Amino acid sequence: MSKKIQKILKSGWDNFQRQGILTFATLFIIFIAVFLASSLYLFAGAIYFLNDRLQERIDISVFFKENTAREDIVKIEDQLKAVPEVKKVEYFSADDAYQKFVQDHKDDKYYEALQAIEMNPFLASIHIQAKNPSQYGSISTFLKKDEFQSVIQNVNDYKRGTVIQKLTDLTKNIRTIGLALIGFLSLIAVLVTFNTIKLTIFSQKAEIEIMRLVGAKRRFIQGPYFIQGLLCGLSASLLAFVLFGAMAFLLQEKLSGIFLGFNMFDFYKANIWELVALQFGSGLLLGTVSSLLAVQAYLKK
Amino acid sequence: MIKLENITKTYPLSFNRETKVALQNVSFDVEAGEFITFCGRSGAGKTTLLKLIACQEQPTEGAVFFDGENLGKIKDKDICAFRHQIGFVFQDYKLLSYKTVFENVSYALEVTDYQNGVMDNEVSQILELVGLEKQTNSFPHELSGGEKQRVAIARALIHRPKVILADEPTGNLDPYHTRDVLKILNKVNELGTTILLATHSKEIVNSLQRRVITIEDGQIRSDEANGRFIL
Known part of the structure; x- marks a missing residue:
């Protein structure tokens, strides 16, 4: 390593250590921006999770006439599985439906009513999930073919058609609004960070003038500020990484209740490399680019 | 070594189109090894003069030469090397x-x-x-x-360096430290370095007994080889 580069590195490290308030202000604002970026990333993850959960809860239920043979139902199941739009087909016998009802209502008056009639009023059914909510229409049309009408009692989609459409629209809107919000907040974070760093470097204007006066070249002036910005970005990212991890760990149960089972800490662990790239990438970029641009402004004058 | 040729320097004033004349038609030469004191009231143009020699400012009219080189034509990349002198x-x-x-x-x-x-x-x-x-x-x-x-x-x-530009170097110092600073500058000058000192202190000007250029309202009022404070 050349002596000049060594001097620049040492000078940048000295500035980082010695300029307490400047370093703290820069580090703090980068930390806020990185933390915000991480939170937005998490928010986006939560939106996709909620979207998937909502879609999972949408299905078409097909109820079969009493005494329909299991083989006939299996045939329909097989045909449905061959339809490209179908994601999952699940069979519930009349007994399964009875047991589920008993389990869900064992402590209320519906259970007493069921016992009073002394028979199983439930029908065998299959529940179909589409790969995409917009595909429920074509699955429904498929089930209304004449060949199935001898065994099918009813296809429970006539009401869900609207519900399905509404849920689809809602999830689309949530995603669009969420992404727009993420974009807007990211822009604000970048602008606020850049201007704060610019203001903190404003205090260095006189120092930069002195450096120019004693004949320091551009690179020799910019170099230490670049290193200082790099160190601020690195420390802020490291701090954000640790604190965000701790927050995800501590709040995982509380937030899981709010976000339909979305586990923040599991998400953090599953996407750790993407988060590391996001946090360290944004931190280092903000630290170095902001300090370079701010010093550049004084070098021109 | 240093030559100022018909230098005029004006600054635009804020909020109107008028300009302030800092220096007007100033010319003089500096030989290597000289000790020159620029003397004048605050705002007379002493600092502007040093800034022009240091290539921190460019003259509105005229030219400044350093070792025969016109500082108005010096390239940005060469300013660092020039300042090392x-x-x-x-x-x-x-x-x-x-x-x-x-x-x-x-x-x-x-x-x-x-x-x-x-x-x-x-x-x-x-x-x-x-x-x-x-x-x-x-x-x-x-x-x-x-x-x-x-x-x-x-x-x-x-x-x-070949030249030392000292702009009111004793302005914030007590008489004891002032004497020390002048002693050092004298010593350095004896070793061959050119000294250009700007001051408004009568005591300093009179104690040095060197060439004195007196500036008043941006113009040279006197240039004496063994000058004294005359304002």
């Missing part, structure tokens, strides 16, 4: 606040192509010369005014 001393010291005494002085060498081992020796020697060998690791805010000015002088001398 000059040492600066200011009333407000202009030290780098986050660097130690040693680092402030060595910075002026680091920006040139000096060897590291030689540099440490030179810096130690110059700090000994100005009596700051015990404060090498102190920061500027830990020093007195006189000590700060001695650091500034050490920084100005370290790279053995």
